[in-house]
Amino acid sequence: MTTLKALIVDDEEYSRKSLYFLIQENCPEVQVAGIVKSVSEARQLISAQVFNLVFLDIAMPKENGFELLPALQERNIRVIFTTAYDQYALKALKANAIDYLLKPIDIEELKTAVSKAEAWANLTSPRTPESLSSRESDESSQPTSSASRTQKKITLPNTYGFNVIDTADIIYVEADSNYSEFHLQDGEKLVISKPLKEIEDSLDPQEFLRIHKSVIVNFRYIKSYVNKNGWQIILSNGVTLPVSRRRATEFQEKAKNYFNK
Known part of the structure; x- marks a missing residue:
């Protein structure tokens, strides 16, 4: 205890x-x-x-x-x-x-x-040296590809405790000052008091990209990419989000790699 x-x-x-x-x-x-x-x-x-x-x-x-x-x-x-x-x-x-x-x-x-x-x-709570040693031993026998090290679940606190969600269920994350709002594929929205940069660091850069200073998107939910008074993406849930000019080139390159896997 x-x-x-x-x-x-x-x-x-x-x-x-x-x-x-x-x-x-x-x-x-x-x-x-x-x-x-x-x-x-x-x-x-x-x-x-x-x-x-x-x-x-x-x-x-x-x-x-x-x-x-x-x-x-x-x-x-x-x-x-x-x-x-x-x-x-x-x-x-x-x-x-x-x-x-x-x-x-x-x-x-x-x-x-x-x-x-x-x-x-x-x-x-901090892990003990014994638990770290055991984990390192287990990991040494596993493949060390970037995919195996990628965080596939994320823990989000809520009023009643914690939500542990698959990162694959995240459609996009939107910043609101020092809060971040997660939009999930089942329509649920979760708000936590963490800045977007901290969220960005916890997500797989092969799957997620910050397309704007206030938005991170999951590539798997992108439906189309259009130029209407600036580049925009349309997500599978119908939401349209802007891609900032400074991030447009990076977005296009990563989108090409992602969709041509």
Whole structure:
């Protein structure tokens, strides 16, 4: 069982104490290592101690909970929002939160949220030298072509945990500030708080190409390529996307290689 070292941030004393006792009684995998009443106090504590989870209230005096997120993201600390207001749910999703708990906090919902946090911690925990050695041994007996090293699945966090999707199901990814919106072949859209450059680095460059500063496309879903007041591609789902002039030559070369395999 992975131990989650947690910080509680809430301006209300009753809420802090109530959440602490709920965690103590119901979540043995969580070690509450700090309790503070403001964002400024939380910043000071996370700069001095190591945490991997924060239970974070949103509506607080001076600074709200969202203003703590940059400091948490720098340290790869994940968040479970705890709030009396439900209007922040979408913003919490875009902030890559593990979960969003409404006060008064339900015990079963708390346990579910902690289970998601533990699953995330297991996925992101450093591998031991023994596990690395074992994996390297296994890989040494496998073909080392670029195709075998290519990431064919990608993990995307959502409100309830994680979506593990095949990269083949991604039609295109569109940037929205520091968020990225995945458009999947079944019509589903997933929004995560990662910049497009980070997404681009995780995808196979033989299958995907950034055709514009804000768009990455999957070659397999390209239906046509036309010049209507500038180059555009039309995807199998009917969406038309522009190809920037500076990327047009690279697109044409890669498209030729891809479709002439």
